[in-house]
Amino acid sequence: MKNKKKVAITLGVVCGILVYSIFLQINTIRNFNSMVADTNTDEDLRNQVLKWKEKYDNKYEEFETSEKKLSQIREFSTQDSDSATQTEQQIKMNNMILGLTDVKGEGVEIILKDNSEVTADSISALDSIEYYLVHAADIASIVNELKNAGAEAISINNQRVISNSSITCEGNVIKINGEKIGSPFVIQAVGSPELLYGLARPGGYIELLNDTGVIAQINKKEIMNIPKYTGVMNYKYCRIYE
Amino acid sequence: MKKGKKVIIITIGLMAMFLATIIFIQFKTVEETNITDIENMRETELREQLSGWKTKYEETNQKLEENLQKIAEYENKVDKNEETSELLEKELDQTEILLGKVNVMGEGVIISLRDNDEYEITSADLLDLINELNYAGAEAISINDVRILSMTDIVDVGNTIIVDGQRLAGPYIVKSIGNQTYLSSTLSLKETGFIDKYNNSGKSVTMEKSDKVVILKTNKETKIKYLKEVVQK
Secondary structure (H helix, E strand, C coil), rough: HHHHHHHHHHHHHHHHHHHHHHHHHHHHHHHHHHHHHHHHHHHHHHHHHHHHHHHHHHHHHHHHHHHHHHHHHHHHHHCCCCHHHHHEEECCCCCCHHHHCCCEEEEEEEEEEEECCCCCCCCCCCCCHHHHHHCHHHHHHHHHHHCCCCEEEEEECCEEECCCCCEEEEEEEEEEEEEEECEEEEEEECCCCCHHHHCCCCHHHHHHHHCCCCCCEEEEEEEECCCCCCCCCCCCEEEEEE | CCCHHHHHHHHHHHHHHHHHHHHHHHHHHHHHHHHHHHHHHHHHHHHHHHHHHHHHHHHHHHHHHHHHHHHHHHHHHHHCCCCCCHHHHHHHHHHHHHHHCCCEEEEEEEEEEECCCCCCCCHHHHHHHHHHHHHHHCCCEEEEEECCCCCCCEEEEECCEEEEEEEECEEEEHHHHHCCHHHHHHCCCCCCHHHHHHHHHEEEEEEEEEEEEEEECCCCCCCCCCCEEECCC
């Protein structure tokens, strides 16, 4: 009799576990189904992303053509008047400073590279691979130093630095102006080559980076082309305040 | 009695086997549910990208419309042999606003950074904040009423911070105009956001929202010496 009770309890517990497992199972199967559905929406989303990117690319091309045309007609319509030509030149110069047109000039070029000879296996336990990679903060510091040395225009891997550019790192990816960039990082700055070359001074940032492990070079350049910002600048929230 | 025991043992044995099988299956599906997480992540990322391209498209389209309108106006004036100075002035004004030569007002956030007993605010802290604000789509930024523009530098000299050549002292009031929701939510992300990150490391940082942030114009003339125009063909 006592034995029977024991058996009954054991069976009961086993049944209970079984029922529970079945419920769990059903639950995950449901999730599994929704996952299949997700893959479908993913596919759909991917297509939409591609479609909108293409739409944007086409629009941007149209926009660029209109920019050229506008600057031509502006120049043409002002050629007969001195004051108008002056205003036209001022608009042109403002757009150069803003980063809305391609510019060129002398200055320096800085190249930052991940040290690819160093791998996780080849360094000692006290060392870290982190020291041998270029970080967003390194690039941001270099850019700030270049501004301090009087740079008039800066680009990083051909992405123009404008007033609301951000240099961020998301996982392993460094982004500027929302675009992904990778090593080697080529930073070009137009300005006085002598002043800008000051970054190479002993104890300066270039030396510091070389000491920590990444490969950093700086060279004076007689002529560099810095492309315009590939996007539009627009104030949506700012209003003029007198 | 003996027969009954045998039946029970066999039953229990079968059940145990069944159970073991189910548990194994369960493990497998659990492994696969992890994939669902990644799949979901991909979806949010895709959605972000999609809305990003849509916004860029809208903005470009708007600028294109503006350009086409300007071109038409110029052409009109040229045809009639009229002065274009009004049009020119309007265009010049638009570039001057973007260059920070005009006071602006709009919705946004105001962040205050204060020195405390343990920690003094440095230029690196301000650079970090400016970067975060720009990432969150700030349109205009100032530190203690010094406007931040494309070539503005922020450096430490001794115990003071120099922004655009002007010596500033704490507390540092950073004003920013832009989409208030984006700006405030980006900065106040738990743990990884600017406010949490800085307060957790012992620095005194506070943020307030305002619908009327006023940002003063720059008081410096931008001079160009080395930049040259690229003549387009």
